[in-house]
Amino acid sequence: MTKRDPLFAIKVEDVVKSYAEVMVLRRIKFSLQPGEVAVILGANGAGKSTLLRILAMLTQPDSGSIDIYGNDIAKNGPQVRALTGSVLHSPMLYTDMSVRENLTLFAELYRLKNIDTLIEKNACKVGIQSRLDHRVRTLSHGFQKRAALARALMHKPQLLLLDEPESGLDSRSVSYLENVVEEYRSSGRTILMTTHIIEHALEIADKAIVITDGYVHLESTTTCLNKSNILSAYSHTFPKTSGDL
Amino acid sequence: MRESLAVIWAIGRKDLLLETRNKDVIVAVSVFALLVLMIFTFAIDINQVNAKLTGPGILWASIAFAGVTGLNRAFALELEGNTLEALMLAPISRDLIYAGKMFGNFLFITAAQIIVIPIFAVLFNLAVLRWEMLVVSLLTTIGFSAIGTLFAAMTIRVRAREVMLPLLFLPVVTPLIMAAVESTSHVVNDSSWPEIYQWIQLAIAFDIAFIVISAFIFQQILED
Numbered sequence: 001m002t003k004r005d006p007l008f009a010i011k012v013e014d015v016v017k018s019y020a021e022v023m024v025l026r027r028i029k030f031s032l033q034p035g036e037v038a039v040i041l042g043a044n045g046a047g048k049s050t051l052l053r054i055l056a057m058l059t060q061p062d063s064g065s066i067d068i069y070g071n072d073i074a075k076n077g078p079q080v081r082a083l084t085g086s087v088l089h090s091p092m093l094y095t096d097m098s099v100r101e102n103l104t105l106f107a108e109l110y111r112l113k114n115i116d117t118l119i120e121k122n123a124c125k126v127g128i129q130s131r132l133d134h135r136v137r138t139l140s141h142g143f144q145k146r147a148a149l150a151r152a153l154m155h156k157p158q159l160l161l162l163d164e165p166e167s168g169l170d171s172r173s174v175s176y177l178e179n180v181v182e183e184y185r186s187s188g189r190t191i192l193m194t195t196h197i198i199e200h201a202l203e204i205a206d207k208a209i210v211i212t213d214g215y216v217h218l219e220s221t222t223t224c225l226n227k228s229n230i231l232s233a234y235s236h237t238f239p240k241t242s243g244d245l
Numbered sequence: 246m247r248e249s250l251a252v253i254w255a256i257g258r259k260d261l262l263l264e265t266r267n268k269d270v271i272v273a274v275s276v277f278a279l280l281v282l283m284i285f286t287f288a289i290d291i292n293q294v295n296a297k298l299t300g301p302g303i304l305w306a307s308i309a310f311a312g313v314t315g316l317n318r319a320f321a322l323e324l325e326g327n328t329l330e331a332l333m334l335a336p337i338s339r340d341l342i343y344a345g346k347m348f349g350n351f352l353f354i355t356a357a358q359i360i361v362i363p364i365f366a367v368l369f370n371l372a373v374l375r376w377e378m379l380v381v382s383l384l385t386t387i388g389f390s391a392i393g394t395l396f397a398a399m400t401i402r403v404r405a406r407e408v409m410l411p412l413l414f415l416p417v418v419t420p421l422i423m424a425a426v427e428s429t430s431h432v433v434n435d436s437s438w439p440e441i442y443q444w445i446q447l448a449i450a451f452d453i454a455f456i457v458i459s460a461f462i463f464q465q466i467l468e469d
Contacts, residue, residue, distance in 0.1 A: 058330050060468055082336035092331035094259065096266045108255040109335035111248055151331075 008067060009034045009159055009190035010055065015064030017050055024050045026214040028064070032207065034158070035188040037181055039201040039222075041230070042211035043237040048194040049089065051211070052163045055192065056086040069158055082110070085157035087165055091148035095137040099128060099147045102136060103154060110155040122150040125183075126176050141168045146176065153180065160184060162193035166200065178204060198234055212237045249344075252337050256345025261352055263322060274315040274357035279364060281307035286368050293370065300369040301429035305422050308358060309389065313411045315353050316393040319346070320401050329401070333467060343394060343463040347456075350397075351390040358382055371433045377441050378432050384448040385425040388455060392417050395459035398466050417455075424448040 010032040017025040024047045032038050040048045053059040055066065057073055057080060066073045073080045093102045100119060107115040123129045126146040136144060145168060152160060166174050181204050184191050195201045202208065202222050210218040210233040218233040220226045264270055285303045289295065323329040323346075332342050362382065366373045396413045400406040428444035 056334060058333055078336040078338060081334060084334075086334055088330075090327040090330075092327050092334075094263060094328055095326050096263050097259070101262065105255055105259050106331070106335065109252055109332070109337055111251070 008032065009036065009069060010192065011065075011067040012051075012055075013065045015051070015054065015061045015066060017047070017054060017059070017061050024214055025054075025061070028211070028214070028216055030209050030216050030219050032190055032192060034069075034190055035185065036206050037185050037191045037204060038193070038207040038209060039205040040192065040194045040209045040211060041198060041201065041234045041237070042194075046211045046237055047214045048211060049163050052086070052088065052161050052192070052194060056084060056088065056161050057081060058088075082155065083158045084161060085152035085155065085159070086161040086163075087145070087148045087152045088161075088163045091136070091144040093136045093144060093147055093151070096135060098133050098135050099123070099139070099150075100132045102147065103132075103151055106151050107154055112155055118154055119150075122153045125153060125180065126150045127172070142170055142173045145169060146173055149177070149180065158189050160189070160191045160193075162191065164194055164196065166195065166197060174200075198231065202230065210234055210237060249341055252341045253344045253348050256332070256342065257348035257352060260319065260322075260346070260349030264353065267322075269322075270315040270318045270353045271356045271360075273318060274311045274353060275360045277314050278307040278311035278357060278361045281310060282361070282365055282368055291369060296369040296371055297430070297433050300365070300371050301426045301433060303369075304362070304365050304373075304429065305385070305425045308354070308361065308385075309415065309418060309422055310411075311357065311361075312354050312389050312393060313414055315357065316350060316397045316414070317407055317410055319350055319353065320397040324401055329467075339464040339467050340460045342467070343398075343460050346398070347390045347394040347459075350394050351386055354386045354389055355382075358386065372435075373429065373433060375432055377438065378429065380445060381425055381428045381432065381441070381448070384445065384452055385421060388421040388448060388452045389418060391452060391455045391459050392421075395455075395463055395466075398463055421448060421451045424451065 008031045012028055012030050015025055015028040016023070028051060040051065042048050050059065054061050055068070057077060068080045069083050071080045071083070103119045103122070104115055107118060112118060119132065120129070123132050126149050128143060128146050128150060131139060131143055136147065139147065145165070149165070165177055169177065181191055205222050207221050208218070208230045209216055210230065217237065218230060220230055222230065282303065289299060362373060362378070365371070393414055396410055400409040400413065403409050424444045424447040428441050428448070431441040431444070
């Protein structure tokens with residue numbers, strides 16, 4: 001196993017990714033420390049979701065290196081995946097299986113013990129106890145997303161990757177999400193999320209990373225002093241249209 | 246080893262559970278295979294002589310063609326919910342995902358054969374329900390599942406995957422179909438085990454080679 005610099009929860013260096021002729025990420029570089037809650041901001045197409053997919057090991061970068069808790073993801077795939085929980089755009093659940101059956105399957109793939117207890121505990125955390133035996137197909141988008149969050153939490157990952165987690169959620173679901181974020185912060189674990197709701201993001205995050213055209217435009221803590229800089233950098237991520245001129 | 250088997254079983258059991266609810270694959274494979282058998286029964290005037298001559302070929306051709314239908318459907322399920330990516334998030338090697346999916350496909354094709362082979366025996370009036378046939382069927386199904394799982398994964402994101410899968414799958418499984426047809430011919434002709442075993446050896450070699458190659462290529466497909 002290749003272990004490097006365990007001081008960082010995530011260390012991304014010069015990551016480049018392109019799809020066909022389109023360069024999505026250009027030498028992305030940033031780092032997070034354990035216990036930090038960070039948010040990635042940027043316009044549509046800035047490369048936020050691609051970056052998260054690379055960190056979740058669903059897509060390979062063209063070049064660059066990524067360490068997660070000291071593990072090089074190119075060399076220690078299964079170890080890194082055991083440390084990481086992900087909720088991406090789609091809930092990625094088997095719709096003809098119940099929530100409980102889905103959670104049981106993934107608990108088995110993660111080789112967890114006391115699966116029934118874990119399912120009840122995590123379902124409670126995201127408020128889906130009453131829906132555990134419902135087929136995923138019959139659930140609303142919000143409940144499907146909560147079920148996906150429960151799945152990501154099952155193995156107590158050190159790093160949680162969330163791609164626009166609040167999209168399609170009602171205020172109650174968002175409060176469950178906030179509780180999870182708070183629990184992570186207090187237990188010294190790390191969250192990296194993307195969002196378009198910047199005010200909410202700056203409230204809950206310790207750090208903001210603004211991506212423009214595949215570059216890290218700004219990496220900053222979210223203290224009061226820095227908030228205006230972040231807002232300004234974020235507003236610059238949107239390309240000017242003829243209507244703006 | 247035990248943990249790996251548990252993961253393979255979990256993925257295979259999941260496919261089986263989904264199949265018991267949807268009944269997409271087993272029904273499609275069985276009905277398709279039976280239709281092919283029926284068409285040949287009407288097209289050829291079956292008697293005791295030509296049944297032994299043509300029966301084994303018709304049986305395995307029908308299972309191979311029907312298998313393609315099922316393999317297409319088995320991976321389409323993973324595409325609908327983007328669930329293949331969910332499997333890829335788990336801390337398991339890509340080989341185990343391959344083995345799990347292959348196990349699921351093996352179960353579907355086996356289930357279809359349990360329906361098709363006895364009906365074939367009745368239609369063609371051939372004594373195929375023998376233990377040697379069980380070995381032939383087992384080895385052929387392993388080979389079909391090994392290659393079928395690989396090619397189904399390769400074509401999962403191709404727009405014309407229903408066309409692409411048979412174009413890739415059928416030429417590659419031809420040696421295995423040959424081995425299955427020849428050994429089934431020996432079975433229906435009541436040949437001795439050493440005669441059947443000549444062809445069984447080819448099936449074994451084919452299965453081992455393609456399981457190893459397919460598992461390796463499957464990893465590359467998922468990473469891309």
